[in-house]
Amino acid sequence: MTISDLKNDFLQKLSGLYSEEELQSFFVLLSEAFLKLTRLEIALEGTKTVSEEANLKFSEAIHRLKNHEPVQYILGETEFYGMVFKVNKNTLIPRPETEELVAWILATVETQKLKPKSILDIGTGSGCIAIALAKHLPESTISALDISSEALQTAQQNAFDNQVEVDFFQRDILQATNEAHKYDFIVSNPPYVRELEKGEMQPNVLQYEPKTALYVPNEDPLLFYRHIARFAKKSLRPKGFLFLEINEYLSEEMMSLLKLEGFVEVELKKDIFEKYRMIKATLNA
Structure with missing residues (x-):
């Protein structure tokens, strides 16, 4: 043939x-x-x-x-922010919107001439956000947590393959209180798809990607964001930044949540499809 x-x-x-x-x-x-x-x-x-x-x-x-198995799982890898990442059934497949979140973080560092000493990625999955930041901010100390030990194994391999150092550790953000360590930036792409939105999902996502990394209850769709915001309040340095990928249908609710939790300079950002998929906030000094 x-x-x-x-x-x-x-x-x-x-x-x-x-x-x-x-x-x-x-x-x-x-x-x-x-x-x-x-x-x-x-x-x-x-x-x-x-x-x-x-x-x-x-x-x-x-x-x-x-x-309907994702081609990325068939290949065992995908590209993200110019790097190759191993992916499997234990990790979400990195998406273009998440690349935009990384780009927003790096643009903020550059335009505001910041020198973040430490950055934490919550719910790291394949490690794509943490590793991309480590690659582009070599002077920063990057840490990343996830509830899944299997996902962390993949993330550690990805960090090794991409020749960066990231401190990975296992933690359930819903049970976390605060870190003794203080961070300049906290970033997260947590579960945010409501059960009622499953009908909008492609079969390859519904059948193969890890459900714990995707879905939240209809009755409490901001569950992870609320815990992350409260964790960030205790774990960010004064004037530290919180960057989040969000559900496009819940942008106003996210604005209200972060303001209610005491964050200032709350800003939404649209993705390439003109949907509000990212939010940035600063911890009040």
């Missing part, structure tokens, strides 16, 4: 399950991993014969994609 035959077979078997754009993207990602070819080489070497091993890998990938 040639590369062209393989591609046609791939597109035909998955047609109707995904958009044409998604399928083209999946084929390129899988070809880079299984055939060790770039996008350009795939186009130029269509008549090249595919090995039996690679053919079997594509067959397995097609089967898993038919079951």
Whole structure:
């Protein structure tokens, strides 16, 4: 079977399950991993014969994609902020909105000429936020916590692979009181999808990504944010920053919560899709 035959077979078997754009993207990602070819080489070497091993890998990938498994889990990795991260069933797949949150933090550091000594990432998952910050703020001490020991193992491997130092530790933020250590920045992308919003989720998210990292009860959707805000009040240095990724439907409620908890300079920010997905606040001195 040639590369062209393989591609046609791939597109035909998955047609109707995904958009044409998604399928083209999946084929390129899988070809880079299984055939060790770039996008350009795939186009130029269509008549090249595919090995039996690679053919079997594509067959397995097609089967898993038919079951709506995320391509990132099939590959075991994804890209975030220009770096490669291992991902698996214990970690959420990093998303573009979270890259925007990292960019906002780094822009704040640059524009305000800040030199944060210590930063904490709450609910680190794959470690993508903490590791991206460690890469771009090498003089800062970066710490990260998560309730899942399995997620922390993945995060530690990602830090090693990306050649940065992050202090990872296991903690349930819903049970945490405060840290003896004080932080200049606290950042989090906690669970914020209400059960009632499951109907808006894609099958690959519903079936495969860790539910504990996604969902909150309908009756208390700000559960994690309330605990994080109260933890941050005790653990941030005066005039320290709190950055959060948020539910687009609860932006006003988030503004009210942070102001009620005593934070000032509360600011919402839209993502590339013009939705309020981020919020920043400062601890009153």
